[in-house]
Amino acid sequence: MFEQFDLDQALLGAINNIGFKKPTSIQQLVVPEAMTGKDVLASAPTGTGKTAAFLLPAAQHLLDYPRTKPGFPRVLVLTPTRELALQIHEDAEKLTALTxxxxGVITGxxxxxxxxxxxxxxxxxxxxxxxxLMEYIENEQFDAREIEILIIDEADRMLDMGFAxxxxxxxxxxxxxxxxxLFSATLSGAGVIKFSKEVLTDPVFLESNPSRKEKxxxxxxxxxADSFDHKVNLLLNILRQEDVKRAVVFANKRETVQYLSGKLYAEELPCAWLEGKxxxxxxxNAVDRLKDAKVNIMVATDVAARGLDIDDITHVxxxxxxRKADIYLHRIGRTGRAGNKGTAISLVEAHDMPVIAKIERFVDERLPRxxxxxxxxxxxxARIPQKKAKVKKSAAQKKAKAKKQAKRSKKK
Incomplete structure (x- = not known):
């Protein structure tokens, strides 16, 4: 229970109002260590309660050491995307509602x-x-000297996006x-480890192993797929299946997002779309339309891979x-959240096979065809051989081998 963390009654009341029953594995690991004031390096999959794991200790610090004069923020949370920043801000307001x-939130x-x-x-x-935020610091509109707790979320993605x-x-x-x-979905890259050594002092390393229900x-x-058009037909077929209740479709380019959203509307599959510019x-508005079930399909570039936080997405x-295996992991993390089951389907052309091999090594499993x-x-x-064809081929090979052996025996 959350009472074990010695949190203020106002925070426990907010937790109860939100409907949290018991801490997730990452919260059990991070909250006690963070409340001692130690630096933290934590790795946890998306959708496992990571945001509350850093907001609760930060809020408790503010309550334990009340502000004595007006000023700039004492807790700063850095995050890679606007969508994720807005989501974290919303969570912060809910958790501190009784305090x-x-x-506040600042984004481009x-x-x-x-x-x-x-x-x-x-x-x-x-x-x-x-x-x-850096613009405001450079223009002397923001003073970072009052920051007491710095939280860097999605550090791996932050580095990938060139924010180093x-x-x-x-x-x-x-x-x-x-x-x-410092929080990261993956710590496999040398960049995150090197970066953590530069910004953290004697950190405690915490790696979540979510329970079956959380995971x-x-x-x-x-x-x-044979071609782009073949992929479009596969996509339309999948989206019309009964079990696809709410889906996010990922494309690499803005132009593809725009084409697909137009195509889906033409096929009477209304959708929202999301891209960087x-x-x-x-x-x-696009995110709200999906959240409010005004549409059940979102077509997006990777800008949404970290910022889209909706618990009941059934399909990615x-x-x-x-282009990278870790981005695949972040994409599929939009489904299977908060203990729900999810489905991730990839449409693959011949030129995609090298990245499929990387993904399979990264997730340590073969993706069924x-x-x-x-x-x-x-x-x-691209063709997947049918079992009958394999059996016939195997039988023919055995027959040919037997004939060769028979000829050799006659010669002897």
Whole structure:
């Protein structure tokens, strides 16, 4: 139970109001260690309660050591995408609803004037994307010297997106902080480990091993495709299946997202779409339409792979395969959340096979190949042999081998 963490009654009340029953494995690991003030390096899959694991100790610190004068934020959470920043801010407001702790969010893609109140009035917890926050620091509109706790979320993705320099500078600006926590879905890359050594001091390393209920089960398989048009037909067939209640379709390019969303509407499959250069209000509207079930399909580039936090997505479909195996893991993490089962389906052309091999090594399992009979691939490279064909071929080989052996015996 959450009472074991010696949290303030106001935080326990909010936890109860939200409906959390008992801590997840990552919360059980992180909260006690973080509340001692230690630096934390933590690895946990998405959808396992990671956000509350760092917000609860941060909020408890603010309650234990109340602010004595107005000023800039004392807790800073850095995150790679606008969507994820907004989600964390929403969670922070829910968890601190019964306290006087004030939260704010700063991201790119919105009018600079919308951040005026955060920059000029007292805010306790700030959630921000690195680029826009760095602009305010450079313009001397934001002072990082008051930050006591720095939390870097989705560190692996942050580095992939090229934020390393901005984060380094923000870390330097907040050098008087008392505690730093760094969270990453994967610690397989050398970059995250190297980065953690630069920003953390004698950290405790915590790696979550979620329970079966938390981890859920994501069923993964792939369909081999002959061409782009073949993939489109496979996608339409899958999205019309009865068990597909709410789906996210990933594509690599903005142009593909726009084409697919138009195609789905033409086929009477209404959808929302999300890509990097959309204005913030349109992005938020797209996410809200999916959350509110006004549409049940979202077509997106990888901008949504980390920021889309909806518990009941039943299917993730990779229309295009990601270029890196860890991005595949982040994509499929949009389903199978909060103990629910999920399905991840990849549509694969011949040129995608090298990345499939990398993904299979990364997840340590072979992705089953499945066929929709009326859309069976025609190209030899993509065709999945039928069992009968294998048996016939094997029998023919055995017969030929027997004939050769018989001829050799006669010669002798």
């Amino acid at each position: 006087k702790i004030k939260s 893609g919105v009018n600079y004037g919308s951040h005026k109140e955060i920059l000029t009035s007292t805010t306790d917890i700030l959630v921000a994307t690195p680029g826009r 320099e901005s984060i380094d500078r923000i870390v330097g600006e907040a050098r008087w902080r008392k505690q730093t926590m 859920a089960k994501i069923h993964q398989w792939l369909h081999l 959309m204005p913030q209000d349109k992005r938020m 479909i990779n229309f295009d395969m990601p 499945r066929v929709i009979e009326e859309l069976r691939p025609k190209n030899k490279e």
